[in-house]
Amino acid sequence: xxxxxxxTHLPQTPGVGYKPQHFNDIxxxxxxxxxxxxxxxxxxxxxxxxxxxxxxxxxxxxxxxxGVGLSIGGEGPLDGDHLARLKHLVDWLNPASFSEHLxxxxxxxxxxxxxxxxxxxxxxxxxxxxxxxxxxxLLGRKMLLENPSSYLAFAESTWSEPEFLxxxxxxxxxxLLLDVNNVFVSATNxxxxxxxxxxxxxxxxxxxxxxxxxxxxxxxxxxxxxxDSHGRAVVDPVWALLDYTLERSGPLPLLVEWDNxxxxxxxxxxxxxxxASALDRVLVEVAK
Amino acid sequence: xxxxxxxxxxxxxxxxxxxxxxxSITTPQGLRDSQNRPAxxxxxxxxxxxxxxxxxxxxxxxxVVTKLLSEENMxxxxxxxxxxxxxQSPLMMFYxxxxxxxxxxxxxxxxxxxxxxxxxLEQHMRRAYHAADATPIDPDALGSIAPEDLMQTRVSFTxxxxxxxxxxxxxxxxxxxxxxxxxxxQAGAQDVLxxxxxxxxxxxxxPVGGAAWITALTGGKTxxxxxxxxxxxxxxxxxxxxxxxxxxxxxxxxxHRKD
Numbered sequence: 001x002x003x004x005x006x007x008t009h010l011p012q013t014p015g016v017g018y019k020p021q022h023f024n025d026i027x028x029x030x031x032x033x034x035x036x037x038x039x040x041x042x043x044x045x046x047x048x049x050x051x052x053x054x055x056x057x058x059x060x061x062x063x064x065x066x067g068v069g070l071s072i073g074g075e076g077p078l079d080g081d082h083l084a085r086l087k088h089l090v091d092w093l094n095p096a097s098f099s100e101h102l103x104x105x106x107x108x109x110x111x112x113x114x115x116x117x118x119x120x121x122x123x124x125x126x127x128x129x130x131x132x133x134x135x136x137x138l139l140g141r142k143m144l145l146e147n148p149s150s151y152l153a154f155a156e157s158t159w160s161e162p163e164f165l166x167x168x169x170x171x172x173x174x175x176l177l178l179d180v181n182n183v184f185v186s187a188t189n190x191x192x193x194x195x196x197x198x199x200x201x202x203x204x205x206x207x208x209x210x211x212x213x214x215x216x217x218x219x220x221x222x223x224x225x226x227x228d229s230h231g232r233a234v235v236d237p238v239w240a241l242l243d244y245t246l247e248r249s250g251p252l253p254l255l256v257e258w259d260n261x262x263x264x265x266x267x268x269x270x271x272x273x274x275x276a277s278a279l280d281r282v283l284v285e286v287a288k
Numbered sequence: 289x290x291x292x293x294x295x296x297x298x299x300x301x302x303x304x305x306x307x308x309x310x311x312s313i314t315t316p317q318g319l320r321d322s323q324n325r326p327a328x329x330x331x332x333x334x335x336x337x338x339x340x341x342x343x344x345x346x347x348x349x350x351x352v353v354t355k356l357l358s359e360e361n362m363x364x365x366x367x368x369x370x371x372x373x374x375x376q377s378p379l380m381m382f383y384x385x386x387x388x389x390x391x392x393x394x395x396x397x398x399x400x401x402x403x404x405x406x407x408x409l410e411q412h413m414r415r416a417y418h419a420a421d422a423t424p425i426d427p428d429a430l431g432s433i434a435p436e437d438l439m440q441t442r443v444s445f446t447x448x449x450x451x452x453x454x455x456x457x458x459x460x461x462x463x464x465x466x467x468x469x470x471x472x473x474q475a476g477a478q479d480v481l482x483x484x485x486x487x488x489x490x491x492x493x494x495p496v497g498g499a500a501w502i503t504a505l506t507g508g509k510t511x512x513x514x515x516x517x518x519x520x521x522x523x524x525x526x527x528x529x530x531x532x533x534x535x536x537x538x539x540x541x542x543x544h545r546k547d
Contacts, residue, residue, distance in 0.1 A: 041378045041379055041380065041381075042381070044379050044381075045379075045381055045417075045418030045419075046418060046419055046420035046447065047418070047419055047420040047421035047447075047448075048417050048418050048419060048421065048448070048484070048487055049417070049487035049488075050418070051421075052421075052487065068378070069378025069379075070378075071378075074301065075300065075301045079377070079378075081377070082377065082378055085379075104301060105378070106378070107301045107302065107304075107305045108302070108305075109376055110305070110374035110375065110376065111374065111375040111376065111377060111378045112305065112308070112338045112342075112374065112375075113338060113341045113342055113345070113375060113378075113380060114334060114337040114338045114341060116301075116304065116308075116334060117334075119298075119299065119318075121293075151327075151330045151331075151333045151334070152319045152320060152321060152327040152330040152331060153319075153320050153321065153322060153327075154297075154299060154318055154319065154320070155290075155291065155292040155293075155297040155317075155318045155319075155320050155324070156291070156292070156293050156297050156298055156299070156318055157291060158291055158293065189322075189330070190321075190322045191322040191323075192322075217333075218329075219321060219328065219329050219330055220328040220329045221321075221325070223321075225329070225330060225333070227333055
């Protein structure tokens with residue numbers, strides 16, 4: 001068994017994506033929540049309340065820094081200024097984990113504030129690996145790479161997504177962040193079995209699991225098109241896919257993401273409590 | 289999904305972004321659904337995500353401009369702006385720095401002369417929110433300086449302090465849209481001081497000459513030299529009121545007395 005402490009020190013408990021409006025609730029009673037994740041880019045200002053809150057939270061909770069703007073899959077070089085800001089944040093906070101996405105968001109100096117898709121080709125593989133090596137060398141730590149939500153496919157792709165991620169991890173030594181909602185969304189949108197994806201996925205390299213809500217739309221042919229919106233509760237089939245995954249992976253740090261139409265704290269904490277019971281079921285199995 | 293690596297199916301990021309930011313451009317042909325049909329509507333998810341997330345960022349950054357224009361008009365304006373000025377960094381907290389100038393140059397908005405300066409005020413509020421922390425001086429420290437020495441003293445300010453001058457009543461407009469029971473704006477120029485006593489930026493109306501005085505101080509002039517500048521700017525410059533605003537707002541970080 002691989003030593004996961006090379007890429008994560010998060011506890012095997014539920015965490016939530018931190019929202020500033022929950023600060024007082026979290027400090028007074030975090031309930032089932034054992035750790036917090038923040039988006040790196042929201043803490044790259046010079047000072048003020050965001051950094052003061054982060055300093056306070058980091059004294060009480062293990063923290064995960066989750067980047068959304070590095071553009072790991074970008075065709076151009078990584079943004080040096082942004083890398084320097086990331087290093088400053090990670091050196092200062094010393095989080096239990098740093099993760100980013102298999103995606104791109106910057107082209108020709110413009111940042112599009114979305115996780116844009118990549119063709120799974122040898123050229124993409126070489127570029128993503130080079131960028132991850134650069135990030136890991138700079139930060140002096142291993143990172144986790146998250147699987148995306150897919151709405152379409154590239155005709156030019158020659159790798160399946162689990163194989164592609166496995167190869168990236170093998171070449172760079174990074175760990176993986178498995179978003180089971182993204183798996184469910186992509187599987188629905190691109191007609192594959194989500195359980196089959198999990199079966200093909202290198203679960204021994206997973207350092208963290210993400211759960212989130214999605215919206216439903218449809219494509220030109222009336223087929224369902226799910227959209228990874230992080231704006232509502234996790235749906236039952238995704239909880240079931242989490243159970244399927246945990247039965248095969250054993251307990252892992254679980255994160256509930258709710259970034260839009262953010263609910264009150266009790267609602268978010270209930271989602272974390274549901275994640276806690278999923279973990280408890282696996283622990284019972286392990287103990288048997 | 290069948291792999292087809294013919295060159296026509298290669299989708300580079302330049303082609304992807306061009307089509308993403310301009311709905312009149314056809315979706316790149318290498319993008320497909322699971323049955324190898326053209327991606328069609330599926331590509332619109334990205335078009336929509338980018339436009340909505342950047343529009344939301346602008347609405348959040350400029351709440352008063354949004355109220356003044358109506359949300360519908362602001363969304364329309366944001367749609368034009370985000371295509372002309374996509375973010376140049378992943379720090380969305382600073383997105384929209386060019387928005388005030390963009391407004392000033394929009395002919396269709398020229399009848400709302402004050403709008404660009406209101407946007408500037410909101411932009412400075414955001415900068416103040418994220419500015420570096422600094423330790424303010426003890427207000428009593430000023431009292432220990434003899435009046436004649438005080439005029440030869442220089443001061444340093446917190447990075448959060450901002451001053452905006454406008455020929456429009458931007459403070460009254462801001463307050464009228466943000467606070468209940470605020471008085472209706474009256475015509476006239478207003479200068480605004482933004483302080484951040486702890487974490488929340490606070491705009492305050494400066495007395496006449498106050499902006500000229502503070503700007504001279506930030507430029508390195510002594511309190512006395514800056515007083516001359518302020519008196520040239522306005523007839524009735526009120527130094528003690530302006531100084532009290534600076535002290536109450538925790539804006540002074542150091543006094544540099546004459547050696």
